[in-house]
Amino acid sequence: MKSLIRLFFAATLFLASATIQANPHVNYLLHCSGCHLPDGRGSPPEVPTLINDPGMLAGTPAGRDYLARVPGASQAPISDLELSEVLNYILLNFSGDVLAKDFVPMTEKEVARSRKNILADPLKYRDKLWEQYQ
Amino acid sequence: MKLIEKGLNWLDQTTNKNTRVLAQRSSRRGFLGKVGTALLGASVLPLLPVARAFGAEGLKEIGDPQSCDYWRYCALGGMLCSCCGGSMTSCPPGAEPSPITWVGTCRNPVDDLDYLISYNDCCGKPVCDRCFCHRTERDKPVYFPAKANDILWCFGTESQAYHCTVALVIGKA
Numbered sequence: 001m002k003s004l005i006r007l008f009f010a011a012t013l014f015l016a017s018a019t020i021q022a023n024p025h026v027n028y029l030l031h032c033s034g035c036h037l038p039d040g041r042g043s044p045p046e047v048p049t050l051i052n053d054p055g056m057l058a059g060t061p062a063g064r065d066y067l068a069r070v071p072g073a074s075q076a077p078i079s080d081l082e083l084s085e086v087l088n089y090i091l092l093n094f095s096g097d098v099l100a101k102d103f104v105p106m107t108e109k110e111v112a113r114s115r116k117n118i119l120a121d122p123l124k125y126r127d128k129l130w131e132q133y134q
Numbered sequence: 135m136k137l138i139e140k141g142l143n144w145l146d147q148t149t150n151k152n153t154r155v156l157a158q159r160s161s162r163r164g165f166l167g168k169v170g171t172a173l174l175g176a177s178v179l180p181l182l183p184v185a186r187a188f189g190a191e192g193l194k195e196i197g198d199p200q201s202c203d204y205w206r207y208c209a210l211g212g213m214l215c216s217c218c219g220g221s222m223t224s225c226p227p228g229a230e231p232s233p234i235t236w237v238g239t240c241r242n243p244v245d246d247l248d249y250l251i252s253y254n255d256c257c258g259k260p261v262c263d264r265c266f267c268h269r270t271e272r273d274k275p276v277y278f279p280a281k282a283n284d285i286l287w288c289f290g291t292e293s294q295a296y297h298c299t300v301a302l303v304i305g306k307a
Contacts, residue, residue, distance in 0.1 A: 029250050029305050034235045043290045
């Protein structure tokens with residue numbers, strides 16, 4: 001009987017956590033699509049596009065670091081794990097063939113580390129970073 | 135020369151016969167009607183923002199879209215476009231929808247499911263003075279701008295003048 005009750009609680013907890021944690025697609029729509037639009041195209045130059053550009057950045061450690069530090073990402077009210085999943089969602093869905101074949105998905109740990117490091121001047125940093133890709 | 139004449143003659147007769155058969159078997163009105171429907175449908179469908187944003191148009195809803203209590207407006211701060219010559223999903227004529235919005239979730243009382251709602255402001259006309267609503271489910275203070283409904287979201291539009299707000303369903307939460 002006891003194990004049955006335990007099983008019941010475990011199942012309930014599992015279901016509850018499943019409903020509380022939204023999937024990356026929902027988190028993308030909820031926290032990013034308001035400006036970057038549901039298909040990621042954005043409204044350049046005010047809202048950068050998420051098509052291809054992040055995929056190019058993901059090729060270097062500095063680029064990956066920047067993706068988690070950009071204010072829209074680092075300040076989104078979601079956990080490190082959820083942010084890493086949303087970033088991977090963006091990279092995998094909006095990059096076409098720009099994304100490297102050996103692309104390693106962003107991890108929770110990596111995102112947690114970068115995210116804490118506040119970008120004081122995101123635009124200036126972005127311009128400097130892009131010089132490497134031109 | 136004879137051969138060409140023969141050929142032309144044959145072409146004449148065949149065309150004549152086929153045209154008569156076509157005219158007898160089909161009604162002109164039926165054909166024109168179908169072309170008209172297809173043309174109208176093709177031109178009107180892309181104008182429906184809901185159809186564009188969210189494929190599942192089979193959404194069942196209850197209530198009055200001109201009332202602040204309507205389920206989609208659970209986090210809407212502003213004027214309802216449905217009271218201003220538009221609808222809950224489209225801007226009134228002459229107002230331009232802002233591409234930039236904030237997105238929240240509201241529960242549909244019909245199926246008790248949460249849906250993602252995009253609150254797009256309609257801009258470029260003086261403020262519409264009807265149906266002012268202020269509901270704040272999961273709304274954050276303005277120091278959290280991406281989730282604040284007190285901000286006027288007329289960015290990326292020709293004019294920053296705020297007119298009213300629509301509430302589009304963009305997906306299931």
